[in-house]
Amino acid sequence: MSIQTWTFIIVGLTFALYIGIAIWSRAASTKEFYVAGGGVSPLANGLATAADWMSAASFLGMAGIIAFSGYDGSVYLMGWTGGYVLLALLLAPYLRKFGKFTVPDFIGDRYYSNVARTVAVVAALFVSFTYVAGQMRGVGVVFSRFLDVDVNTGVYIGMAVVLFYAFLGGMKGITYTQVAQYCVLIFAFMVPAIFISLMATGNPVPQIGFGSAGEDGVYLLDKLDGLMTDLGFTAYTDGSKSTTDVFFITAALMLGTAGLPHVIIRFFTVPKVRDARKSAGYALLFIAILYTTAPAIAVFARTNLMKTVQDTPYKEIPTWFTKWEDTGLIAWTDKNEDGKIQYLPGPAIDGKKPEFSESRGDYGERIIYNFGKGKNELYIDRDITVLANPEIAGLPNWVIALVAAGGLAAALSTAAGLLLVISTSISHDLIKKQLAPDISDKKELWIARFSALLAVVVAGYFGIHPPGFVASVVALAFGLAASSFFPAIVMGIFSKRMNREGAIAGMVAGLGITCYYIARFKLGWVGQEETSKAEHWWWGISPEGFGTVGMLVNLAVAFLVSKFTASPPEEVQEIVEHIRIPSGSGEALEH
């Protein structure tokens, strides 16, 4: 059977499964809609959290980023896993004991202030919207590559599926579909990885395989380092980022991970404090399976690529190369006119994407207009690492179809988790808690459903018309979460003295300085262009790592302000005492 047929069958089956689960797990109350009734087992919650966490970017992009940045890619590996240690030790058990539905709930109650609640709602909405736009786009891209439909049609199909289970089941529907989606995505990720590891090193475990030797007895990593340095690249195992920058980016990603609302609310769904701790462990275990495999795939793919294309005549190149050239993910210009491919350091093209003309060159290659001046002749999109790996390794068609289903599972599960945060922020934190406190549970449930509908439509709109800054929003989402939620929540638990004034001032200062830095150095929205280049970064910290500074500013301002203002009232100090002791959490509180 062709790849196309296989893809239709496998994707169709998985979608039918998700919809079946959605119908089975309809929500009957707001408690079911917001926190799945508080009755999810730690194992199921761990699986759901892992699916929620691993987005289309993790599934499709991660191995590629590492393959093309080597050691520097470690910031993502450590940053997006280490945050779970903070989450498990500093946040999850206490927030579970606190036992409400949302992160703004905690901030609003602990800091006895609707201003604090509103700051938290705005930050939660902003973080979730920036994040979800990329997911919807990811759904569209996977559809267009594997099923030959238009990207926009792909976004519409994705919207319909997510809406179906988010609207019906809320958190309950999302949780159980995410469990299924994790199984699909990890199977789809591991099957090609195991095959490729076997082929490259004879060892089926990719984590061990990429530290082993190939047939010639040379260690794979040494060979890759050699291949790269010979051509003038930095060695794969050495980075080109400064140590300071690596440090700060890793920290910002960790702190941001622990502060992302769609991750935090997953821990409200388990029955007990004990379960919250345990399910954080399960979540990280399931995430670690993919995150420790990705660097192995990266090494296999990079080595394979360097060996296959370097100085190979275009005429003799394998078919996967020309196939991906047709989709625009690969482009080649014969700059020195020898008919062979030279893959060297430096950009092959001017700008971000190759601009193709209609005509073909002497060897049948697609001609591009914007090839650069350097000697490098080859442009490769990083996403190709996971997408094309099964073909490069010559795996059967059903494996390739599986990768498509896995990519969709990853994108859909993350999108659904984010949409829930958005709808909850609107129906619970804004309407129920602030505008109309007297509405009945039934009414609130319907408002929650319609906010989910609204959120899907808005996310779909951004998916079809991605704003220019979407590519750089990951930095923004993590920076904002790191500089606002993480310190506010941790101080709320570990400092009884922290008061309303301190927390609000801290959040505003942290958010403010992080927004300013990213707007100036990443987006170029403020300040002069000539003073906003990399050499003007403060202490050499890139915008991706600035959330760490934002967090420190938040802490410093909060402690300073709280020192000169009144202690929190007695009953708030009682709340803090209460959440520090695990017993008596019971079920997640009704309002």
Place this chain on the structure above:
Amino acid sequence: MDTSQRKKYWKENLRYLAILLSIWFLVSYGFGILLVDQLNSIRLGGFKLGFWFAQQGSIFVFVILIFVYVRLMNKLDKKYKVNE
């Protein structure tokens, strides 16, 4: 549970956190970032040790840390009879 018991429970909890988070910091920021060049002169099979910690070892340790924390806290909860 009276106040002094509560204080004791919290203090022990904080001590666990301090120890576990020090290890968390050491394997990632220490071995994986700050000391990576020094550790890279040591080999672990085909891996340079610093590189291995940055892309593999730190993640394994993170997982172990959480499960150790779960065990420690379950014991602590039992000791102070605050388990559910």
